Amino acid sequence: MTSLAGDKKLFFVSLISFVTGSMLVYVNCWLSSPPCYVNVYTRIADVESFNVPPGYTARAILRPMKKEEERPLASTPVYTGLIGEKPCECFGAWHRDFFSQKQWTARQRNQEKCLQRYERRQMVLQGVHNYVDGSSPISYPSHGLQVRPLRAVHLNGLRITWFDSKSIVTNAVHTVRLQCERGVFRQLVKVQGVVVQGAHTNDFTIQTSKPQQLNRQLWHIVYQNTEFDTNAFDLVKLHYMKFSITIPVHIRHRLIPWLHDQGQGRxxxxxxxxxxxxxxxxxxxxxxxxxxxxxxxxxxxxxxxxxxxxxxxxxxxxxxxxxxxxxxxxxxxxxxxxxxxxxxxxxxxxxxxxxxxxxxxxxxxxxxxxxxxxxxxxxxxxxxxxxxxxxxxxxxxxxxxxxxxxxxxxxxxxxxxxxxxxxx
Known part of the structure; x- marks a missing residue:
C-alpha cells in the first residue's frame, strides 16, 4: 500500500512539473522574440540539427520554394520591345535578289562555315552567366550580362534566396534598392502587394512584406542603357538588408564579322x-x-x-x-x-x-x-x-x-x- 501511495504522489508531482514547464516555455516565447514560432512555418524535418562552433550563433531562416508562376502576367509592350536587339529594317532589293537560287545557297553555306570559325575566336560573354549563391541571401549574375546601346536586358538570376524567420513572423517590410550610372530600371509588370519607387530612374526601390511577391517583381525588372556608348560597362548595385552586391553590365555594339567567298574551298x-x-x-x-x-x-x-x-x-x-x-x-x-x-x-x-x-x-x-x-x-x-x-x-x-x-x-x-x- 505504501508503494502504491508513493507512485501516485510521484505521478502527480511529474504532471505538475510538466504543466508548469510548458507554461514557462510559452511565457518565455511571448516575452522574448517571435522566432520561437519558427516551426509554425517550417516542418521539423526541414530543420537540420547541427553543432554551432564556439563564437557563432545559429539563426533559423526560411527558403522560398522555387515555383513557376501560376499564371502569366501582362507586360508593358513599350518596355518589353526594348529587350534584346533591335531588329533590322531593310528597304528596297534584298541582297539575295542579285543571285540565282543555286548561287545564294552556296554563298550561305560558305558564309555559315566562315561565321563558325569567326565566332570560335571571339570572347563573347553574352549568354555566359555565373549565378552566385553564397552566404548572402542575394543570388545574382556576376558577369555575362550584355546590352546593346540604348537597349534593355533582363537581370536574369536576380532573386532573394532566403529570408530571416523573424521578419516573416513579424510581417516585416522587405526593401531592395537598385542603383546604376549609365541607365535606368524599367518595371515590366506591376506585381500585386509590391510598392515601387523611382520607376524609370537610376535609383529604384522595391518594398513588400511578401517574400514571394518580392522575387516575382525582381524577375520583371530590366536594366535599360540610356548613355550611348559603343563599348563600356555599367555597374548595377543592389542593396538588401545589410548585404550589397554589384552586377557588371557590358554595353557594346554588335560586332560585324567579315565573311569571305571561299570559291571551291581550295x-x-x-x-x-x-x-x-x-x-x-x-x-x-x-x-x-x-x-x-x-x-x-x-x-x-x-x-x-x-x-x-x-x-x-x-x-x-x-x-x-x-x-x-x-x-x-x-x-x-x-x-x-x-x-x-x-x-x-x-x-x-x-x-x-x-x-x-x-x-x-x-x-x-x-x-x-x-x-x-x-x-x-x-x-x-x-x-x-x-x-x-x-x-x-x-x-x-x-x-x-x-x-x-x-x-x-x-x-x-x-x-x-x-x-x-x-x-x-
Missing part, C-alpha cells in the same frame, strides 16, 4: 600571298614561280618601293604588282599588301622566300579552321631555330611582344614540331 580560293620587295627581282621571280607551281591560281600581292629607274613589272593574271613611292620601307609595303587582301587568310612572305614541294599550306589552313589560333607559321629552310612563339605582355600603360625560339606545346591531330603556334 587553298588558292582561301589564301592570298603578300610580298614586300625592293630591287631583288630574281628572288621575287623564284617566289612567284614556286607559288604558281604548287598552288596554281593563287593571288600574289606585291608591294614594291624600288627606285623608279630600276622598276620591273611582274603584273600578270595572278599577280598584282603595286608601285609604291620609292624607299618607303618594309612595314609600309606590308600594310599596303594587306589592304588589298580579299580572301579569308593571307600568307606573308619575304621576297627571298619560296615554297618547296613538301610545303603544306593545307596544314596551316586546317589549324586555323579547327582552333582559335589567329596566326601560324612554319620553319625556314628546315631550320627549327627560326620557329618562334610570340606572347603579348604589358600593363595599363605599356605593351610589348615577347618573342621566343621554339613552341609552347604540341596540338592534337597536327604534326609535331614542324609548326610554331602563335596565339594572339
Amino acid at each position: 587553298i588558292q580560293d582561301r589564301v592570298s600571298v603578300v610580298v614586300k620587295t625592293f630591287l631583288r627581282y630574281s628572288n621575287l621571280r623564284r617566289l612567284v614561280r614556286s607559288v604558281g607551281d604548287l598552288y596554281p591560281g593563287t593571288r600574289i600581292i606585291v608591294a614594291d618601293d624600288t627606285p623608279y629607274q630600276k622598276f620591273e613589272s611582274f603584273q600578270d593574271e595572278n599577280t598584282d604588282h603595286y608601285i609604291m613611292p620609292q624607299f618607303k620601307g618594309f612595314f609600309a609595303g606590308r600594310n599596303l599588301g594587306l589592304s588589298q587582301v580579299t580572301t579569308e587568310y593571307f600568307l606573308y612572305m619575304d621576297d627571298d622566300h619560296y615554297l618547296k614541294p613538301y610545303t603544306k599550306l593545307e596544314i596551316l589552313v586546317s589549324l586555323l579552321d579547327r582552333t582559335d589560333y589567329h596566326v601560324v607559321g612554319g620553319v625556314y629552310e628546315d631550320l627549327e631555330m627560326f620557329a618562334t612563339t610570340i606572347r603579348v605582355l604589358g600593363d595599363d600603360t605599356h605593351a610589348c611582344y615577347e618573342k621566343l625560339r621554339g613552341w609552347y606545346h604540341s596540338i592534337p591531330d597536327f604534326p609535331g614540331k614542324g609548326i610554331s603556334f602563335i596565339p594572339l
Whole structure:
C-alpha cells in the first residue's frame, strides 16, 4: 500500500512539473522574440540539427520554394520591345535578289562555315552567366550580362534566396534598392502587394512584406542603357538588408564579322600571298614561280618601293604588282599588301622566300579552321631555330611582344614540331 501511495504522489508531482514547464516555455516565447514560432512555418524535418562552433550563433531562416508562376502576367509592350536587339529594317532589293537560287545557297553555306570559325575566336560573354549563391541571401549574375546601346536586358538570376524567420513572423517590410550610372530600371509588370519607387530612374526601390511577391517583381525588372556608348560597362548595385552586391553590365555594339567567298574551298580560293620587295627581282621571280607551281591560281600581292629607274613589272593574271613611292620601307609595303587582301587568310612572305614541294599550306589552313589560333607559321629552310612563339605582355600603360625560339606545346591531330603556334 505504501508503494502504491508513493507512485501516485510521484505521478502527480511529474504532471505538475510538466504543466508548469510548458507554461514557462510559452511565457518565455511571448516575452522574448517571435522566432520561437519558427516551426509554425517550417516542418521539423526541414530543420537540420547541427553543432554551432564556439563564437557563432545559429539563426533559423526560411527558403522560398522555387515555383513557376501560376499564371502569366501582362507586360508593358513599350518596355518589353526594348529587350534584346533591335531588329533590322531593310528597304528596297534584298541582297539575295542579285543571285540565282543555286548561287545564294552556296554563298550561305560558305558564309555559315566562315561565321563558325569567326565566332570560335571571339570572347563573347553574352549568354555566359555565373549565378552566385553564397552566404548572402542575394543570388545574382556576376558577369555575362550584355546590352546593346540604348537597349534593355533582363537581370536574369536576380532573386532573394532566403529570408530571416523573424521578419516573416513579424510581417516585416522587405526593401531592395537598385542603383546604376549609365541607365535606368524599367518595371515590366506591376506585381500585386509590391510598392515601387523611382520607376524609370537610376535609383529604384522595391518594398513588400511578401517574400514571394518580392522575387516575382525582381524577375520583371530590366536594366535599360540610356548613355550611348559603343563599348563600356555599367555597374548595377543592389542593396538588401545589410548585404550589397554589384552586377557588371557590358554595353557594346554588335560586332560585324567579315565573311569571305571561299570559291571551291581550295587553298588558292582561301589564301592570298603578300610580298614586300625592293630591287631583288630574281628572288621575287623564284617566289612567284614556286607559288604558281604548287598552288596554281593563287593571288600574289606585291608591294614594291624600288627606285623608279630600276622598276620591273611582274603584273600578270595572278599577280598584282603595286608601285609604291620609292624607299618607303618594309612595314609600309606590308600594310599596303594587306589592304588589298580579299580572301579569308593571307600568307606573308619575304621576297627571298619560296615554297618547296613538301610545303603544306593545307596544314596551316586546317589549324586555323579547327582552333582559335589567329596566326601560324612554319620553319625556314628546315631550320627549327627560326620557329618562334610570340606572347603579348604589358600593363595599363605599356605593351610589348615577347618573342621566343621554339613552341609552347604540341596540338592534337597536327604534326609535331614542324609548326610554331602563335596565339594572339
